[in-house]
Amino acid sequence: xxxxxxxxxxxxxxxxxxxxxxxxxxxxxxxKLETTTYDLGAARYHATGETLPDETLAELRGFDxxxxxxxxxxxxxxxxxxxxxxxxxxxxxxxxxxxRPVKLxxxxxxxxxxxxxxxIDMIVIREGTEGPYAGAGGIMRRGTAxxxxxxxxxxxxxxxxxxxxxxxxxxxxxxxxKLTLVHKTNVLTYAGDLWSRVFERVSxxxxxxxxxxxxxxxxxxxxxxxxxxxxxxxxxxxxxDILTDLGAAVAGGIGLAASGNVNPSPxxxxxxxxxxxxxxxxxxxxxxxxxxxxxxATILSVAMLLDHLGLAExxxxxxxxxxxxxxxxxxxxxxxxxxxxxxxxTARVTG
Amino acid sequence: xxxxxxxxxxxxxxxxxxxxxxxxxxxxxxxKLETTTYDLGAARYHATGETLPDETLAELRGFDxxxxxxxxxxxxxxxxxxxxxxxxxxxxxxxxxxxRPVKLxxxxxxxxxxxxxxxIDMIVIREGTEGPYAGAGGIMRRGTAxxxxxxxxxxxxxxxxxxxxxxxxxxxxxxxxKLTLVHKTNVLTYAGDLWSRVFERVSxxxxxxxxxxxxxxxxxxxxxxxxxxxxxxxxxxxxxDILTDLGAAVAGGIGLAASGNVNPSPxxxxxxxxxxxxxxxxxxxxxxxxxxxxxxATILSVAMLLDHLGLAExxxxxxxxxxxxxxxxxxxxxxxxxxxxxxxxTARVTG
Ligand SMILES: CC(C)[C@H](C(=O)O)[C@@H](O)C(=O)O
Ligand SMILES: CC(C)[C@H](C(=O)O)[C@@H](O)C(=O)O
Numbered sequence: 233x234x235x236x237x238x239x240x241x242x243x244x245x246x247x248x249x250x251x252x253x254x255x256x257x258x259x260x261x262x263x264k265l266e267t268t269t270y271d272l273g274a275a276r277y278h279a280t281g282e283t284l285p286d287e288t289l290a291e292l293r294g295f296d297x298x299x300x301x302x303x304x305x306x307x308x309x310x311x312x313x314x315x316x317x318x319x320x321x322x323x324x325x326x327x328x329x330x331x332r333p334v335k336l337x338x339x340x341x342x343x344x345x346x347x348x349x350x351x352i353d354m355i356v357i358r359e360g361t362e363g364p365y366a367g368a369g370g371i372m373r374r375g376t377a378x379x380x381x382x383x384x385x386x387x388x389x390x391x392x393x394x395x396x397x398x399x400x401x402x403x404x405x406x407x408x409x410k411l412t413l414v415h416k417t418n419v420l421t422y423a424g425d426l427w428s429r430v431f432e433r434v435s436x437x438x439x440x441x442x443x444x445x446x447x448x449x450x451x452x453x454x455x456x457x458x459x460x461x462x463x464x465x466x467x468x469x470x471x472x473d474i475l476t477d478l479g480a481a482v483a484g485g486i487g488l489a490a491s492g493n494v495n496p497s498p499x500x501x502x503x504x505x506x507x508x509x510x511x512x513x514x515x516x517x518x519x520x521x522x523x524x525x526x527x528x529a530t531i532l533s534v535a536m537l538l539d540h541l542g543l544a545e546x547x548x549x550x551x552x553x554x555x556x557x558x559x560x561x562x563x564x565x566x567x568x569x570x571x572x573x574x575x576x577x578t579a580r581v582t583g
Numbered sequence: 584x585x586x587x588x589x590x591x592x593x594x595x596x597x598x599x600x601x602x603x604x605x606x607x608x609x610x611x612x613x614x615k616l617e618t619t620t621y622d623l624g625a626a627r628y629h630a631t632g633e634t635l636p637d638e639t640l641a642e643l644r645g646f647d648x649x650x651x652x653x654x655x656x657x658x659x660x661x662x663x664x665x666x667x668x669x670x671x672x673x674x675x676x677x678x679x680x681x682x683r684p685v686k687l688x689x690x691x692x693x694x695x696x697x698x699x700x701x702x703i704d705m706i707v708i709r710e711g712t713e714g715p716y717a718g719a720g721g722i723m724r725r726g727t728a729x730x731x732x733x734x735x736x737x738x739x740x741x742x743x744x745x746x747x748x749x750x751x752x753x754x755x756x757x758x759x760x761k762l763t764l765v766h767k768t769n770v771l772t773y774a775g776d777l778w779s780r781v782f783e784r785v786s787x788x789x790x791x792x793x794x795x796x797x798x799x800x801x802x803x804x805x806x807x808x809x810x811x812x813x814x815x816x817x818x819x820x821x822x823x824d825i826l827t828d829l830g831a832a833v834a835g836g837i838g839l840a841a842s843g844n845v846n847p848s849p850x851x852x853x854x855x856x857x858x859x860x861x862x863x864x865x866x867x868x869x870x871x872x873x874x875x876x877x878x879x880a881t882i883l884s885v886a887m888l889l890d891h892l893g894l895a896e897x898x899x900x901x902x903x904x905x906x907x908x909x910x911x912x913x914x915x916x917x918x919x920x921x922x923x924x925x926x927x928x929t930a931r932v933t934g
Binding site: 346 | 655661662665666670693694695696697715716718720721722724726727728729730731732733734735736737738739740741744767768769770771772773774775776777779780799800801803804805807808821824825826827828829831832833836837865
């Protein structure tokens with residue numbers, strides 16, 4: 233069988249704990265697996281000042297995939313690890329598809345009173361390499377009454393078209409075949425104009441897909457009041473960031489939300505680079521080291537990783553183990569530690 | 584008693600219907616009221632090509648306040664009425680405080696299963712004159728594969744400090760005295776740096792206020808899972824737009840969400856201009872002219888208008904009438920038209 237070479241970046245806070253459980257489940261799937269762990273994150277930054285050395289980045293390019301826990305720590309100034317490590321990985325490895333399912337598993341409690349699992353089953357496709365995340369901008373007259381700070385969103389036809397096309401491909405393969413573009417075209421008129429035109433143009437190639445447009449503010453409302461409106465959603469980097477945390481809340485909590493930073497280029501092509509899978513949640517320093525974190529989001533990210541590597545059957549087994557574990561939580565209430573949840577899901581994968 | 588000179592801009596779609604009810608309630612309060620109606624919006628745009636003529640803007644400056652219904656119509660390209668009419672009014676009249684209460688009235692159903700009225704009672708203070716709403720940006724090589732579109736966020740110490748200061752003043756006057764800054768400082772590092780430093784600096788003058796910071800993605804989640812976390816929230820123009828639609832959803836629907844575009848300068852000062860009150864909802868062209876729109880958001884906006892003009896007692900009467908009407912909806916279920924709801928609330932104000 234396939235030999236998988238996996239790079240593991242546990243990162244900060246609960247990142248380490250949840251990644252350990254993700255790897256446990258991955259091991260149980262029974263593949264030939266070689267893992268290499270990278271100690272990137274706050275500790276490394278404090279010890280050496282390094283966030284992502286160029287040699288490390290070059291090494292990472294050689295793996296089949298990357299599993300990441302979480303990055304960020306209050307001891308590091310805001311943005312340093314996020315921009316220089318996490319976002320740098322997404323940008324350098326050209327993870328232009330940030331794939332984030334928003335799915336309410338049976339048995340999971342949602343804060344939304346009226347929602348049933350069949351109402352919340354969508355995939356948010358967040359652009360991952362441009363938009364307001366470009367890091368462009370500046371500050372002038374810092375610290376004075378005349379200070380100005382700018383922050384620029386860069387959007388390219390190249391960048392928008394490839395993610396929009398990916399979204400149409402996803403939508404056409406799903407039973408509902410519905411794709412919603414979320415933006416704020418009535419205010420962000422330049423970026424919005426580009427996104428709308430590209431969306432419109434590509435849609436002509438997918439006559440089977442029902443398309444829809446929703447302003448970001450209205451979409452946030454509908455995620456809560458009418459989640460069944462959505463099947464596949466495509467949106468920019470910042471709107472996608474916000475919508476997927478909201479989606480996680482609606483689908484039972486950030487402890488269950490998985491994600492893939494995907495470079496969809498065919499392996500072997502020049503633009504290929506390893507994709508990176510990570511839970512949507514952050515490093516949660518307040519509960520780090522206490523065994524309180526739910527590793528389910530990481531385990532579901534492992535399922536996405538398997539699926540991305542073409543191991544659909546293995547992916548389905550992991551997802552089914554999680555689904556069964558989630559159903560179980562409804563009937564047998566028990567406070568389980570991070571490790572216990574990981575063990576229980578692992579047992580279901582092997583059993 | 585005070586003679587109020589009010590400019591009324593019903594606007595598009597349901598704007599006309601809900602404004603009629605707002606005016607009915609305002610009349611019932613028993614003030615000396617002079618209203619002038621302006622036919623700005625889609626119809627005027629189609630008839631004359633005008634959105635907001637300079638002479639009209641100059642006239643509007645002479646009123647005590649403005650009541651606006653809603654602006655926007657699918658027959659007009661996206662952004663035209665929004666940018667040239669609504670946002671232009673906010674910018675030209677220097678409405679730097681966009682005041683948006685998020686409050687769950689007793690008797691109102693919320694989509695959030697566990698939320699009680701005491702859990703959802705906050706004020707979102709959205710910056711109203713800068714940020715990503717500045718309208719800056721551009722498009723190059725439009726329509727080609729090499730197209731790029733930029734969209735720029737402008738943030739000034741001047742603009743941020745005045746709204747942050749206003750937010751601290753609001754927070755210190757409320758029982759919980761808690762103020763949360765919402766931004767995305769870990770990604771939007773330039774704008775985020777300015778906002779954080781100004782927030783920090785001003786907070787030193789308000790030792791009684793408990794301060795807190797929350798990333799925009801996490802805040803969206805907490806609006807759904809832990810709304811009781813928030814008392815007063817201050818945030819930028821775009822994040823505030825999204826958060827307040829989400830807040831409206833959580834607090835029982837966009838039909839109840841009121842807002843004030845406030846210029847807090849003292850009347851008579853050079854920087855004074857009339858403030859403008861409007862429901863958070865849009866023009867809802869799909870239900871326009873059918874008497875289906877809920878005028879409550881507009882009526883609550885009228886209460887905010889009265890409060891802004893120093894008529895606290897009158898404002899409280901209107902808000903109480905709405906609160907009583909909302910309680911009534913719980914026990915006596917009846918589908919009422921826009922006009923009937925307006926009549927019922929008016930009767931409570933007079934009665
Ligand atoms: C940590 C942060 C930089 C990141 C983002 O904004 O993309 C996170 O919120 C996410 O959604 O993966
Ligand atoms: C109509 C639109 C321009 C406006 C905004 O984005 O501010 C609306 O969504 C609002 O919240 O008042």
